Amino acid sequence: MIDLMIEKSDVGDILRRALDGERLGVEDGVRLFESNDVAAIGAVANQIRTRINGDRAYYVINRHINYTDICQNRCRFCAFSRSEGDPNAYAMSIDEIIHRAQTQWQSIKFTELHLVGGLHPTLPLSYYTDMLSALNQRFPTVHIQAFTAVEIAHIAKIGGLSIKETLIELRDAGLGSIPGGGAEVFSPRVRSIVCPEKMLGEKWLDVMRQAHELGIKSNSTMLYGHVETYRERVEHMVALRKLQDETGGFMTFIPLKFHAANTDLSQLASPISSTEDLKLYSVSRLMVDNIEHVKVFWIMLGLKLAQVALSFGADDFDGTVVEEKITHRAGASTPQGLTVSDIKRLIEESGHRPVERDTVYNLIPAGTP
Ligand code: V47
Ligand code: SF4
Numbered sequence: 001m002i003d004l005m006i007e008k009s010d011v012g013d014i015l016r017r018a019l020d021g022e023r024l025g026v027e028d029g030v031r032l033f034e035s036n037d038v039a040a041i042g043a044v045a046n047q048i049r050t051r052i053n054g055d056r057a058y059y060v061i062n063r064h065i066n067y068t069d070i071c072q073n074r075c076r077f078c079a080f081s082r083s084e085g086d087p088n089a090y091a092m093s094i095d096e097i098i099h100r101a102q103t104q105w106q107s108i109k110f111t112e113l114h115l116v117g118g119l120h121p122t123l124p125l126s127y128y129t130d131m132l133s134a135l136n137q138r139f140p141t142v143h144i145q146a147f148t149a150v151e152i153a154h155i156a157k158i159g160g161l162s163i164k165e166t167l168i169e170l171r172d173a174g175l176g177s178i179p180g181g182g183a184e185v186f187s188p189r190v191r192s193i194v195c196p197e198k199m200l201g202e203k204w205l206d207v208m209r210q211a212h213e214l215g216i217k218s219n220s221t222m223l224y225g226h227v228e229t230y231r232e233r234v235e236h237m238v239a240l241r242k243l244q245d246e247t248g249g250f251m252t253f254i255p256l257k258f259h260a261a262n263t264d265l266s267q268l269a270s271p272i273s274s275t276e277d278l279k280l281y282s283v284s285r286l287m288v289d290n291i292e293h294v295k296v297f298w299i300m301l302g303l304k305l306a307q308v309a310l311s312f313g314a315d316d317f318d319g320t321v322v323e324e325k326i327t328h329r330a331g332a333s334t335p336q337g338l339t340v341s342d343i344k345r346l347i348e349e350s351g352h353r354p355v356e357r358d359t360v361y362n363l364i365p366a367g368t369p
Contacts, residue, residue: 001043002019002043002044002047005039005040005043006019006040006044008040009035009037009040009041010035010037011031011032011035011037011040011041012040014028014031014032015040015041015044018044018048018286019044019047019048023289024286024287024289026231026234026235026238029230029233029234029237029238029283029286029287030230030231030234032279032282032283032286032287033230033233033234033279033280033283034230038275038278038279038282038312041279041282041283041286042278042279042282042311042312042313044282044286045281045282045283045285045286045312045313046282046311046312046313048285048286048289048313049285049294049313049314049315052292052315053292053293053315054353055351055352055353056315056352056353056355057310057315057316057317057347057350057352057353057354057355058293058315058316058317058355058356058357058361059316059317059318059319059320059340059343059344059347059354059355059356059357060111060112060318060319060320060356060357060358060359061108061109061110061111061112061319061320061340061356062110062111062112062113062114062318062319062320062321062322062359063100063101063104063110063112063113063114063320063321063322063323064114064115064116064321064322064323064324065092065097065100065101065113065114065115065323066080066115066116066117066323066324066325066326067091067092067097067115067116067117067131068089068090068091068092068117068118068120068123069081069082069089069090069117069118069325070082070083070084070086070089070090070091070118070120070121071083071117071118071119071120072084072118072119072120072121072197073118073119073150073195073197073198074197075184075194075195075197075198076193076194076195076196076263076264076265077184077194077195077223077226077258077260077263077264077265077330078195078263078326078330079259079261079262079263079326079329079330079331080118080325080326080329080330081118082118084120084121084122091120091123094127094130094131094134097115097131097134097135098134098135098138100323101113101135101138101139102138104322105139108320108340110142110320111141111142111143111358111359111364112142112143112144112145112319112358112359113135113139113142113143113144113145113146114145114146114179114321115131115144115145115146115147116146116147116148116151116179116181116326117147117151119150119151119154123158124158124159125155125158125159125161125166125169128147128155128170128173129169129170129173130173131146132144132146132170132173132174132175133173133174135174136173136174143176143177143358143359143360144174144175144176145176145177145178145179145219145359146170146175146176146178146179147170147175147178147179148178148179148180148181148182149178149182149183149203149204149207149208149211149218150181150182150198150199150204151182152166152167152170152178152207152211153199153203153207155170163206163207163210164210164214167207167210167211167214167216168214171214171216175216176216176359176360177216177217177218177219177251177359177360178208178211178216178217178218178219179218179219180218180219180220180221180250180252180253180254181221181256182198182199182204182221183201183204183220183221183222183223183236183240184198184201184221184222184223185201185222185223185224185228185232185233185236186201186202186204186205186232186235186236186239187201187228187232187235187236188200188201189232190226190227190228190232193227194223194226194227194265201236201239205239205243208220208243208247208249208250209243209246209247211249212243212247212248212249212250213247216249217249217250217251217360218249218250218251219250219251219252219253219254219295220240220250220252220253220254220291221253221254221255221256222236222237222240222253222254222255222256222284223256223258224255224256224257224258224272224280225257225258225271225272226258226260226265226268227265227268233280233283234283234287237253237283237284237287237288238287240253240288240291241287241288241289241290241291244288244290244291245290248290250291251291251292251293251360251361252291252292252293252294252295252316253284253288253291253293253294253295254294254295254296254297255280255281255284255294255296256297256300257272257277257300257301258272259300259327259330259331259332260330260331261330261331262329262330262331263330274305274308277301277305277309278305278308278309278312279312281294281296281309281312281313281314282312282313283313284313285312285313285314286313292361293315293316293361294313294314294315294316295314295315295316295317295318296309296310296314296316296317296318297318298317298318298334298338298346299318299321299324299327299328299332299334299336300327300332300334302333302334303334303346306346307346307347307349307350308350310347310350310351310352311350311351311352316357317343317346317347317354319338319343320337320338320339320340320343321336321337321338322336322337323336323337324336324337340356
């Protein structure tokens with residue numbers, strides 16, 4: 001069946017090479033995006049996904065906390081951030097962060113805390129290290145995934161330390177791994193339009209390189225569906241793949257679908273169809289051949305399409321999340337969180353086997369409290 005699909009496809013030559021384990025180039029990726037044969041591209045991506053991860057679809061019991069929405073970058077695609085002095089802006093105290101996690105802990109024993117916030121102009125380095133130490137002390141068994149590469153570069157500047165020194169301070173205070181945000185699209189053209197104040201893509205890659213060299217694993221992302229071209233998407237993926245060849249420190253690649261409501265780009269962005277979304281998951285699986293997992297963050301893609309994406313290259317459904325502000329302020333209609341039984345049901349309905357993992361993809365045997 002798959003052979004017939006490949007034979008008939010306008011990108012059959014590329015799909016055959018991908019299936020044979022050959023690395024694809026930028027021109028191949030661009031042609032895949034230009035093709036309308038999502039069925040054949042998806043079938044091959046699914047075959048490769050199954051080779052790597054079998055019929056497993058991973059999930060994690062986690063709790064997101066967006067500790068502050070005050071941000072000096074004010075990216076044009078971001079509906080979450082506010083300026084300092086805005087009466088609606090917030091910055092949580094360490095006690096408040098602990099309290100939020102604690103409230104959740106009473107009903108569900110999460111294995112991961114996921115902390116992402118804005119670039120606060122004045123909070124000192126000790127705020128971040130104290131936050132990690134306090135969480136680590138209160139929840140010693142929980143993995144703390146915190147601070148995007150952009151936040152880490154900002155914390156370094158605030159603390160007057162190098163990136164390496166900052167990473168060591170954060171690690172010693174309890175940082176387990178780094179989320180994938182802040183990558184957006186590496187192209188300087190795209191960044192100058194959608195996030196002119198944000199650090200360059202090269203800097204993002206450099207922070208990740210240094211983290212990986214210290215043994216701190218991370219995720220990687222690409223924010224798609226705004227002004228980027230197919231080529232810029234593919235070049236972004238190839239840049240991640242190149243760093244992964246060097247360090248092996250990326251655990252997962254997460255395409256993040258742009259939500260336009262309440263952002264400065266609401267007029268500019270062209271809406272992305274579900275077919276295009278699925279193609280993007282499939283092309284990701286084919287291009288980023290050395291990152292083991294492709295995650296569908298159900299909050300951003302929507303539950304039903306996230307289920308389908310598990311057959312188009314994705315193998316990870318992320319988690320229970322509980323509270324999410326970044327996409328919801330930009331118009332997401334998904335719930336803020338899911339129960340474990342909801343996640344398992346959604347994965348099973350999609351024809352896959354739900355497997356609980358911890359943040360760094362150790363499998364958690366069923367029935368573990
Ligand atoms: O860098 C901001 C994205 C990221 C919008 O590692 C938006 O598992 C869509 O780091 N529409 C921050 N996306 C969140 C982040 C993250 C999210 C999910 C999973 C993981 C992980 C990390 O959120 C930002 C940006 O790329 N973002 N605004 C928006 N309007
Ligand atoms: Fe700030 Fe992150 Fe929003 Fe950009 S995406 S404005 S860095 S919170």
